[in-house]
Amino acid sequence: MSQQALLVMDLQNSIVPRYAASAEVIAPFQGAIEAARTHHIPVIYVRVGFMEGYPEVHPRNKMFGRLAQSGISAGDEAIQIHESVKPQPGEPVITKVRVSTFAGSSLEQILRAKSIDTLILSGISTSGVVLSTLREAADKDFAITVLSDACLDIDPEVHHVLMDKVFPRQADVMTVEQWAGSLA
Incomplete structure (x- = not known):
């Protein structure tokens, strides 16, 4: 039997307001998190952030080179997980x-420590973190499901x-409702 984990990617304070103008846009993410928790599937949150001074960012990096100029660091409120999908204690x-x-x-x-072999992907943005994570996860031989309405x-x-x-x-592509229904 497979061991699943739900990845909630880049739903952080600096990103959510650019994509989600209303609560109904966040609802599929909340539904996926609720379904995972109900079925004891680990929920793992992912955010992008850097150390002070951005030592990880090369100036040639078109995406993150500009971010290095913004002054956002790992401790800033901007990189914290958005309140609408707040992690529970113990969720990484x-x-x-x-x-x-x-x-x-x-x-x-x-x-690997939790023997997870199946990833359920949700996140902002589809053409960014979801695409990049899907490609790398596939190369690492994980089974993958993408929640189309939670991206x-x-x-x-x-x-x-x-x-x-x-x-x-x-990957398998399905809605949150389809995925949650498959867990019953």
């Missing part, structure tokens, strides 16, 4: 330093192309 909050959840984080060690992207067309054409090559 992993800090990564690149787009993929595996990059510069302890995620793989935590997954957001600034570009709806890109979201749909990834969900309909790209992700199904390496």
Whole structure:
């Protein structure tokens, strides 16, 4: 029998307001978290953050090089998990330093220590953390499910192309309701 974990990726204070203008947009994430907790599936939170002075960021990195100029550090409120999906005590909050959840984080060690072989992916953004994590997880031989309505992207067309054409090559794609129903 597989051991699953739900990854809630990049739902942090600096990111959620850019994508989720209303509570109904966050509802699928909350539903996935509730289903996981009800079925004793570990919920693992992931955020992006850096040490003071950004020693992890190379100036050539187009995405994070600009962030280094912003002054956001690992202790700032901006990188904390958004209140709408707040972790419970004992749920890991992993800090990564690149787009993929595996990059510069302890995620793989935590997954291996808990014998987790199946990842349920949710996050912001579909074309960022979800895509990068899916690709790396597939290369590491994890089974993967992507929760289509618990992923957001600034570009709806890109979201749909990834969900309909790209992700199904390496993952099962389903809604939160479909996934939760499969747990019963």
